[in-house]
Amino acid sequence: MATMKDVAKLAKVGVGSVSRVLNDAPGVKPATKKRVEAAIKKLGYVRDDYARGLKTNRSQTIALILPTVWHPFFSEFAYYIEQSLYRRQYKLLLCNSSEDAEKELQYIKMVTQNKVDGIVGITYSAIDQYVSSNLPFVSIDRYFTEDISYVTSDNFIGGKIAAKELLVRGVKHPAFISGYSKFPNETTKRRDGFKSVIAESGLEMDEIYVPEPIENLEQLVDGLFKRQPSIDGIFCINDLMVLQIEPILKAKGIRVPEDVQIIGYDGFNLTSEQPLGISTIVQPVELMAETAIQILMNKIYDHYRPSEIEVLPVKYRNGNTTRPII
Amino acid sequence: MATMKDVAKLAKVGVGSVSRVLNDAPGVKPATKKRVEAAIKKLGYVRDDYARGLKTNRSQTIALILPTVWHPFFSEFAYYIEQSLYRRQYKLLLCNSSEDAEKELQYIKMVTQNKVDGIVGITYSAIDQYVSSNLPFVSIDRYFTEDISYVTSDNFIGGKIAAKELLVRGVKHPAFISGYSKFPNETTKRRDGFKSVIAESGLEMDEIYVPEPIENLEQLVDGLFKRQPSIDGIFCINDLMVLQIEPILKAKGIRVPEDVQIIGYDGFNLTSEQPLGISTIVQPVELMAETAIQILMNKIYDHYRPSEIEVLPVKYRNGNTTRPII
Structure with a gap:
């Protein structure tokens, strides 16, 4: 019985290309696809799903x-x-x-x-x-x-949505608050999306954007609002950040949402039946x-x-x- | 080399008894202990911690x-x-x-x-x-x-502490709110401890104590406060229950802690650095x-x-x- 290797050999391609054709994956040249398909037909190769999974020492x-x-x-x-x-x-x-x-x-x-x-x-x-x-x-x-x-x-879209939701709620001076990891990851796109919408709106924007872990959030927030007292909307990198920012604002006599509106990211719930109550961008966990x-x-x-x-x-x-x- | 079985045989006891003596466990009769110790001495039995653990197919x-x-x-x-x-x-x-x-x-x-x-x-x-x-x-x-x-x-002591902490804060009409599982478990002792202190105080006490899962908590709380509007302190079976009770009271115009004080149980934190802010009995997790x-x-x-x-x-x-x- 013909194997995937036989197909690859006959088609003069790598086994990976055969797999890609079989899996209908993108990035396969039409010529390659044609050759592989011809080889499959000629050899009468039948894909054996069971054999593909055959590995005796699977741990499950x-x-x-x-x-x-x-x-x-x-x-x-x-x-x-x-x-x-x-x-x-x-x-x-x-x-x-x-x-x-x-x-x-x-x-x-x-x-x-x-x-x-x-x-x-x-x-x-x-x-x-x-x-x-x-x-x-x-x-x-x-x-x-x-x-x-x-x-x-979709972190980029999430950031855009957060900006739009703040704007339609009357925010005139938005801010972004986040720490960042030294390892690149997708969550930085939340900031990109947010900034892209704010830039289009022509509004001024401020941010706290510092390396993690953030040790002195209270001073940073204090400094931000001293410099920019007109800030009336905040997008936080995640819901936990919202929970950290809320008491800091409260201690400064700034009311949420009356004076400053806040949107988080994650949409987590304490249990399957207990949401947190924060306005947020919900990830489809x-x-x-x-x-x-x-x-x-x-x-x-x-x-x-x-x-x-x-x-x-x-x-x-x-x-x-x-x-x-x- | 003598084994635990040899000791048991000589002492005319079960291997379990030998183990109990070796582990200084309670519930061993003095006479048994004496016999086992004599056998250990006579045989020169040495407890081999490594051998005890010897089981080749341990999964770790x-x-x-x-x-x-x-x-x-x-x-x-x-x-x-x-x-x-x-x-x-x-x-x-x-x-x-x-x-x-x-x-x-x-x-x-x-x-x-x-x-x-x-x-x-x-x-x-x-x-x-x-x-x-x-x-x-x-x-x-x-x-x-x-x-x-x-x-x-220590659920019983925890319940007692909750009652005492409400009483020293001026609560005159305490209540207890909990669901219960059909399988007996230690958490019911929270209620026992709470009730024991309230009984001693001579105060009236009410409770919501219904089988889990509680489907109609809002109506139950509503009914409780209609019957007993003077309730001014609540002990909840756990912190999640506090989070569920708070918005129900708020919707009824009852302020926490001004009108009703609440103590939960668990003392959980959202993360290692983010406590919830509830007054609670903290378990040493x-x-x-x-x-x-x-x-x-x-x-x-x-x-x-x-x-x-x-x-x-x-x-x-x-x-x-x-x-x-x-």
Whole structure:
């Protein structure tokens, strides 16, 4: 019976190209596609889904690397990842990396030892060189290379929506507040999207944009409002930042949302039935988890599967930190 | 070299009794202890910690069964469990049981298959018959039998503290609000402790105490305050209940803490740096996690180890849902 290798040999292409054709993946030259298809026909190659998945020492276990599960967004994400795995009879190993690259590498090593079949990682550590295209690895919110699959919410659009929602609520002097990681990640696009809309509006904009971890947020906010007392709208990089900013403003006698309106990002809920009440850009957490596991399974059961990138839609959810539309 | 079995034979006791003597466990008759110690001396038995742990197919993995990790208390607990395991070079399998006994049994089965070495479980399902004294299992907040180890915070004292803290803050008409599980667990002692102090004080007390899940909390609270408008202090079974009660009272024009003071239980924080601000009874989550893992490891490395019970201290943390002491 013909194998994928036979097809590749006959078509004079790599096995990866055959896989790409079989998976209807983008980036295959029409000429290549034609040759591969001809070879498939000639050899009578039949794709054997079972054989593709045949690896006797599969652990039926996936590792999830998070900065920490002790965080409402990450715990919701971990919840959905586990649900998604359970439906596939897979188990979940949980790793709180605390951004410790050494710890993350232990889990990556477990893949090569067949102790886990793959990894979903929300990671802001220097592990670039260890994450290769061979590794069944799906990154969340961080781009490594084009060979590494990743899933993210549409951070740029999210930033744009936040700006628009503040503007239609009468904000005249917007500000952005965020820390940034030294490792590039998708969340910086929230700022880009926000700034693009504000720039179009012609309004003045200010920001607190400093390296993480932010030690002196209170002084930074104090300084910002002393310099720019007319600020009346804030977009925070995430909901936790909103929770940190609120008491600081309150202590300064600034009322939310009467004096300053605030929009966060994440849309996390304390439990499945307990939202926080913040006006926010909601990430589709359940969909992100399901998509990440689907992509990971594709890779585990088809080693030649090309990387996949999914940018998922976000939406605005009204809460108690903004005023009605004017 | 003499083994524990040799000691048991010579002393004419069971191996369990020898283990209990070696581990200085309670419940050993003085006569038994004397015989065992004599046998140990005569045989020159030396306890071999390494041999006790010798089991070639150890997985170095522990399963944590939680109702759901998507909950601030459970995610904090999961965080500390993983930290505690990591220090011992163990990995954590996470199971959100959603109180699904079938799912929990899968993990219990994994112990017998040597896929995991033991289980820490916060479980309110009907798994009694599957949790035996042979299983390396530590229960949190639920008592199965005296053979099953469990760790809990001091719920009774916690309830007493909540009552006392309300009383010293001028509460004259206290109430208790809680749902209850059909599976007996330690958290009901919060109510017992609270009631014991209120009974001593001679004050009238009311309560909402209904089976979980509570579908119609709003109507229940509404009915309670219509019948008993003088209620001015509430002890909620946990912090989430406080978060649910607050908006209901607000909608009724009842101010917290001016009109009604509220104390919760758990003391959870959204992240390691973000407390909630509720006045509450704080559980020692990190200590509970570390204690549970220590007890579990004792059992894994010493099969004959008797069950251990740890009731850990709680404390009151002042927040914004109570008034100053009068």
